[in-house]
Amino acid sequence: MIKMTIYRKRSLWGFLFALPAILFFILFAYYPMISAARLSLYDWNLVSPPQFVGLDNYTYIFQDGRFQKALVNTFKFVGTYAVPMWIVALSMALLFTQDFRGRGLFRTLYFVPIILSETVISIVWRLLFHPQGAVNAIISPFTGGQTIPWLTDGNYAFIALVIVAIWRVFGYYMIIFISGLQNIPQEYYDAARVDGGNRIQVFRFVTMPLLLPTTVFVVIISLLNGFQAFVYQYLITRGGPNDSTNVLGYLIYQEAFTNLNMGRAAAISLVLFAILVTLTFIQLYLIRRREV
Amino acid sequence: MRMKHRVGIVLVVVFLVAMSVTGISAQDNLVIKYWSHDSTPRIPIDRDMIARFEADHPGVTVEYTVGPGDDPLYVEQLLTALAGGEGPDCFNVVATRVPDLVPSGAVVPVDFAAMGYASQDELIDVYIDGTLGTFISNDTLYAVPTEVGNYALFINNDLFEAAGLDPVEDAPTTWEELVELAPALTIRDGNGNITQRAFDFAYPIPDEIVSGRVTYAGMAYQLGSTYFNEDFSAGTVNTEGWVKTYEFMRDYAAEFGGPALTPSSIGFYEGNVAMVVSGAWYLPYIQEQNPDLTDNISAAPLPRFADAVNDTGSMLFAYGIYTSSQATPEAQTACWQLVSYLTSTEAAERYLTDVLTLQPRKDLAANSELMDGNFVSIFLEDMAGNAFLPAVPGGGSLPGILTRALERVLLEGMDAQESLNLANDEINQFLAG
Numbered sequence: 001m002i003k004m005t006i007y008r009k010r011s012l013w014g015f016l017f018a019l020p021a022i023l024f025f026i027l028f029a030y031y032p033m034i035s036a037a038r039l040s041l042y043d044w045n046l047v048s049p050p051q052f053v054g055l056d057n058y059t060y061i062f063q064d065g066r067f068q069k070a071l072v073n074t075f076k077f078v079g080t081y082a083v084p085m086w087i088v089a090l091s092m093a094l095l096f097t098q099d100f101r102g103r104g105l106f107r108t109l110y111f112v113p114i115i116l117s118e119t120v121i122s123i124v125w126r127l128l129f130h131p132q133g134a135v136n137a138i139i140s141p142f143t144g145g146q147t148i149p150w151l152t153d154g155n156y157a158f159i160a161l162v163i164v165a166i167w168r169v170f171g172y173y174m175i176i177f178i179s180g181l182q183n184i185p186q187e188y189y190d191a192a193r194v195d196g197g198n199r200i201q202v203f204r205f206v207t208m209p210l211l212l213p214t215t216v217f218v219v220i221i222s223l224l225n226g227f228q229a230f231v232y233q234y235l236i237t238r239g240g241p242n243d244s245t246n247v248l249g250y251l252i253y254q255e256a257f258t259n260l261n262m263g264r265a266a267a268i269s270l271v272l273f274a275i276l277v278t279l280t281f282i283q284l285y286l287i288r289r290r291e292v
Numbered sequence: 293m294r295m296k297h298r299v300g301i302v303l304v305v306v307f308l309v310a311m312s313v314t315g316i317s318a319q320d321n322l323v324i325k326y327w328s329h330d331s332t333p334r335i336p337i338d339r340d341m342i343a344r345f346e347a348d349h350p351g352v353t354v355e356y357t358v359g360p361g362d363d364p365l366y367v368e369q370l371l372t373a374l375a376g377g378e379g380p381d382c383f384n385v386v387a388t389r390v391p392d393l394v395p396s397g398a399v400v401p402v403d404f405a406a407m408g409y410a411s412q413d414e415l416i417d418v419y420i421d422g423t424l425g426t427f428i429s430n431d432t433l434y435a436v437p438t439e440v441g442n443y444a445l446f447i448n449n450d451l452f453e454a455a456g457l458d459p460v461e462d463a464p465t466t467w468e469e470l471v472e473l474a475p476a477l478t479i480r481d482g483n484g485n486i487t488q489r490a491f492d493f494a495y496p497i498p499d500e501i502v503s504g505r506v507t508y509a510g511m512a513y514q515l516g517s518t519y520f521n522e523d524f525s526a527g528t529v530n531t532e533g534w535v536k537t538y539e540f541m542r543d544y545a546a547e548f549g550g551p552a553l554t555p556s557s558i559g560f561y562e563g564n565v566a567m568v569v570s571g572a573w574y575l576p577y578i579q580e581q582n583p584d585l586t587d588n589i590s591a592a593p594l595p596r597f598a599d600a601v602n603d604t605g606s607m608l609f610a611y612g613i614y615t616s617s618q619a620t621p622e623a624q625t626a627c628w629q630l631v632s633y634l635t636s637t638e639a640a641e642r643y644l645t646d647v648l649t650l651q652p653r654k655d656l657a658a659n660s661e662l663m664d665g666n667f668v669s670i671f672l673e674d675m676a677g678n679a680f681l682p683a684v685p686g687g688g689s690l691p692g693i694l695t696r697a698l699e700r701v702l703l704e705g706m707d708a709q710e711s712l713n714l715a716n717d718e719i720n721q722f723l724a725g
Contacts, residue, residue, distance in 0.1 A: 045686070046375040048396035126498060131552055145483035149552035152497060153703060238498065241551075242699040257368040259689040259722075260392060 040266035057267040070251040078226035081165045089170045093177030110171035122235035125164045154244025161232045173218050180214025248272045323353045324623045327380040330361035333576045333647045345633040352626050381619035382627035387426040387610040391685040394429045399614040402433045406628035423652035426680045427612050435612030436635045440652040441571045443506050443606035444671050445592040451566040463592035474548045477566040491567035492549035492556035496695040500555035502570045510606035511537040519682045527719030530712040538701050538708040572648040572668045593674040605674040607681045693718045
């Protein structure tokens with residue numbers, strides 16, 4: 001009985017300590033989420049009273065060509081940004097765990113973009129991708145002097161945004177991979193070499209399995225960030241030309257604040273939420289299965 | 293104990309006195325919040341007129357907030373603030389968003405009495421006929437204009453003269469003439485890249501500050517096409533006038549310019565575009581960016597199509613001051629009194645001379661001393677008979693629909709008719725709700 005009381009007291013204290021965080025989440029995460037779900041059932045233009053429309057907003061968006069295009073673009077963007085970024089970040093991490101002169105300096109330089117504001121980055125890259133900008137100047141020997149319309153051709157604009165996104169974050173994920181690599185005990189490598197493993201085999205059978213928790217973290221976080229892409233689409237291309245770079249994150253903004261369809265915007269955001277939750281559960285399931 | 297009581301009583305008395313003093317000042321001093329979109333050269337004039345209003349109305353203070361010059365961004369901030377109950381008491385906004393505000397009851401009708409007029413008709417009579425139409429809903433006036441504008445042709449005199457042309461005599465009067473002039477004013481480098489453009493449209497690309505649709509909707513209107521049918525039940529942007537306009541823009545861009553180049557409004561003040569289309573407000577803007585160019589610029593009416601059925605220039609756009617229904621009755625009255633200062637003859641004259649922005653007052657248009665030879669007079673003359681950009685509920689999506697249609701034609705090579713059919717479907721979809 002006495003033990004129970006102490007347990008209860010401890011539980012109460014634990015709860016009280018956690019309370020600010022719980023309140024924070026309820027107020028700034030769960031309440032907006034529930035509000036968005038409710039709003040998705042209404043027609044609301046910000047200034048008129050909301051009108052209940054049931055599932056009309058969902059019916060509309062699933063028939064809407066712009067939503068379908070943005071959905072495809074979102075997956076395309078995540079695919080073309082995330083996979084190359086993992087490869088670059090891991091390759092650079094493997095390189096920077098080697099011992100060579102200037103290693104610290106280069107690590108810092110590659111990390112710098114992540115601390116820069118995305119707004120600043122967008123403005124700078126817009127200038128770099130300008131027809132008479134640095135990117136065209138650098139590649140002009142390979143294009144015969146022809147300028148590449150980086151931001152006014154749908155295909156190039158998409159590639160341009162992928163380049164910017166990778167450039168900004170690979171240094172951050174590189175640092176995470178480095179910390180993961182440094183946590184792998186040297187003994188495993190020594191044992192593998194004693195057993196005659198070559199570099200590729202050591203990487204395949206020692207590094208990769210022991211780096212799995214780090215890799216999982218990088219994969220989940222980068223995919224979640226990729227699906228929520230917005231800033232570059234907003235500041236560099238405005239989703240254009242002809243919606244070729246539009247993604248769900250930016251379409252939500254356009255529906256809400258340009259078209260004043262708050263209900264449709266909420267419906268799209270719930271679809272995006274469902275995608276993210278599903279994706280996260282799939283990843284966690286695959287990881288647990290592998291661990292078992 | 294007694295001492296503690298005394299201290300307590302003294303503190304309570306001090307608190308009550310402080311509260312009552314604060315209460316008195318709060319009651320006596322009415323604060324009204326006025327928001328305006330950014331037009332940098334206009335701010336000093338607004339501040340002067342607000343200071344004069346405050347001097348004439350002791351006890352009323354105006355909190356003047358200037359929002360972004362980018363209209364969509366400003367409207368977004370404004371509507372979000374109004375939705376959150378934190379909006380301004382009165383605000384200046386582009387008239388195309390009115391149908392979202394009026395039916396929802398977010399704004400109140402103009403209080404003509406507070407502005408010093410005997411009736412709404414008397415107030416309307418101050419303005420040039422037809423220029424308030426966009427602010428009227430169900431015969432009720434909801435705003436007073438601070439600007440009614442259109443676009444005309446800006447010409448770089450030096451580039452014309454360098455090509456052996458006279459900027460006045462040789463200014464193109466038709467789009468077809470403009471195309472004929474283009475080769476003489478276009479310069480290319482050894483690789484065939486254009487280094488000087490004769491003319492270019494304002495394409496919907498980042499950094500372009502000029503709204504392209506004011507021009508190309510005006511071009512379609514010259515050929516008899518509008519956005520909607522008469523009862524606003526269906527879109528009409530797939531009609532011949534629009535198709536011909538988009539085809540003209542496509543053919544011109546393919547040979548002499550296009551959206552892959554620097555925005556034409558920037559190219560013009562940098563001195564490598566000979567002609568652009570913009571509003572009169574663009575001249576003070578050029579003065580800021582490249583003062584040397586300002587004296588070498590001419591204006592000409594917007595070219596017409598040779599087979600135009602309407603002898604009109606660009607579409608018209610307007611900004612007006614509205615008062616929020618969320619404001620207290622006292623604040624609403626004070627707002628309309630403030631509006632009478634911001635739209636007074638004196639303010640209108642200063643808007644015209646300092647900012648080249650036209651408040652469409654009859655007395656201003658009749659002031660030959662001000663208007664004769666004024667850069668704005670070209671724009672005023674080119675306004676007659678023009679239509680306003682359409683204002684319909686949810687109309688914020690219209691620019692995007694037409695932009696995407698244009699991009700499909702210019703950048704993806706889609707047939708203009710096919711692209712505009714898609715745009716019209718989108719318009720019909722949003723009209724259907």
